[in-house]
Each structure stands twice: as structure tokens, then as C-alpha cells.
Amino acid sequence: xxxxxxxxxxxxxxxxxxxxxxxxxxxxxxxxxxxxxxxxxxxxxxxxxxxxxxxxxxxxxxxxxxxxxxxxxxxxxxxxxxxxxxxxxxxxxxxxxxxxxxxxxxxxxxxxx
Amino acid sequence: xxxxxxxxxxxxxxxxxxxxxxxxxxxxxxxxxxxxxxxxxxxxxxxxxxxxxxxxxxxxxxxxxxxxxxxxxxxxxxxxxxxxxxxxxxxxxxxxxxxxxxxxxxxxxxx
Numbered sequence: 001x002x003x004x005x006x007x008x009x010x011x012x013x014x015x016x017x018x019x020x021x022x023x024x025x026x027x028x029x030x031x032x033x034x035x036x037x038x039x040x041x042x043x044x045x046x047x048x049x050x051x052x053x054x055x056x057x058x059x060x061x062x063x064x065x066x067x068x069x070x071x072x073x074x075x076x077x078x079x080x081x082x083x084x085x086x087x088x089x090x091x092x093x094x095x096x097x098x099x100x101x102x103x104x105x106x107x108x109x110x111x112x113x
Numbered sequence: 114x115x116x117x118x119x120x121x122x123x124x125x126x127x128x129x130x131x132x133x134x135x136x137x138x139x140x141x142x143x144x145x146x147x148x149x150x151x152x153x154x155x156x157x158x159x160x161x162x163x164x165x166x167x168x169x170x171x172x173x174x175x176x177x178x179x180x181x182x183x184x185x186x187x188x189x190x191x192x193x194x195x196x197x198x199x200x201x202x203x204x205x206x207x208x209x210x211x212x213x214x215x216x217x218x219x220x221x222x223x224x
Contacts, residue, residue, distance in 0.1 A: 033212070042201060043156065043214040058211075092155060099144060099205060101158035102212055 006105030020079045023093035028073035037090040049076040119215040134218035136185040136202035151198045
């Protein structure tokens with residue numbers, strides 16, 4: 001199965017700033033996803049990162065707040081923009097699709113002061 | 114929108130007791146997957162069910178996919194402290210490649 005490295009593993013940020021999270025996969029994958037998991041909650045899909053085109057966002061998530069890059073088949077970034085305390089969460093990238101097991105990175109634990 | 118609900122939200126059991134979590138989708142699923150997330154960890158894939166009425170076993174874990182492909186269950190026989198964690202179902206749709214995670218069931222096993 002794919003090995004996924006996510007950076008940073010955790011960060012504490014000031015409100016109003018932005019943070020970019022990186023997700024690197026050890027093999028080429030078609031589908032990459034970004035999820036948010038708020039404390040004690042389930043995983044909510046933010047968007048599907050598409051290689052060579054704009055990401056596909058789920059309802060409630062917009063590109064201005066969560067811009068995503070997918071420059072190639074092994075790498076993606078998620079930026080959390082203009083952060084507020086409500087953005088404190090774990091952000092996870094995953095690879096797979098609806099018919100295959102999803103493999104997750106270790107996640108980025110983000111706290112906004 | 115797509116909703117996948119799980120009950121119960123929390124479950125405390127004595128070690129050795131059985132445990133079951135139920136997963137219900139608002140729409141028909143192409144397949145269902147189960148994941149386990151240990152405290153502080155990320156979700157780890159357990160199993161995938163594809164066929165209507167399918168039942169799969171992994172040692173003490175039994176997974177079932179409903180006939181209508183809208184519900185599923187995970188049953189653990191004789192729980193152990195290593196079973197502690199949150200169990201999520203996740204459903205895929207016939208259209209698109211997204212996966213929608215259930216609300217999760219947090220299992221605590223009391224030694």
C-alpha cells in the first residue's frame with residue numbers, strides 16, 4: 001500500500017495567518033483527497049485534488065479558504081487561509097478512490113490562537 | 114447531501130463482552146469500508162464489502178453489508194483492550210470517487 005508523508009505534523013498559528021500542508025506519496029496515484037477532522041468528530045471531505053485541473057470542493061468548502069494544488073501524481077498541498085480558531089482541527093490527506101481502501105497520512109494537528 | 118450515520122456514538126464495555134456498531138446511509142452505496150482510528154492516530158483500513166448481503170470475518174470481527182446496500186454492521190466478539198478506538202464506516206457511491214465517512218462509534222474497553 002502507498003506510504004503517505006504529511007507535513008507539518010502539527011502547528012500552532014496566529015489567527016489571520018495561512019498555513020500550507022504538504023502531502024507526499026511514494027507512488028503515483030490518481031486520486032488524492034483532503035479531509036478535516038474536528039476534535040471528537042468524524043472525517044469530513046474537503047475536496048478531491050485533481051492532477052492538472054482545479055480541485056473539486058464539497059459543499060461548505062471553497063477555494064478561497066482552502067486552496068489546493070496538485071502539480072503531479074505524487075504530491076498535493078492544502079492551504080488553510082485566513083485562519084480563525086474554528087479552523088483548529090486535524091487535516092488529513094488520503095489516497096484511494098470509492099472502490100479501493102483509502103490510505104491516510106498521519107495528519108496535521110492545527111491549533112489557532 | 115450524502116449522510117452516513119452510525120450508532121451508538123459511544124460504547125463502554127467490560128473486557129470480554131461483545132460490541133456492535135451500526136452504519137446507515139441515506140443513499141445506496143456501491144461498497145462500504147470500515148476503518149479503525151486509535152486515539153491520536155489516523156484511520157486505518159479494516160475491510161471492504163461490495164456485494165449485497167455480504168458477510169466477512171476477521172478473527173473476532175464480523176462485518177455485514179445489508180441487502181439494500183444502505184446499511185452495515187461491525188460486530189466484535191469478546192472485546193479486548195486492544196480493540197479500543199473509534200470505528201468508522203465509509204461509503205462509496207456509484208457516481209464519483211468520493212468517500213463519505215460515518216459519524217463513528219467510540220469504543221472503550223474496561224479491563
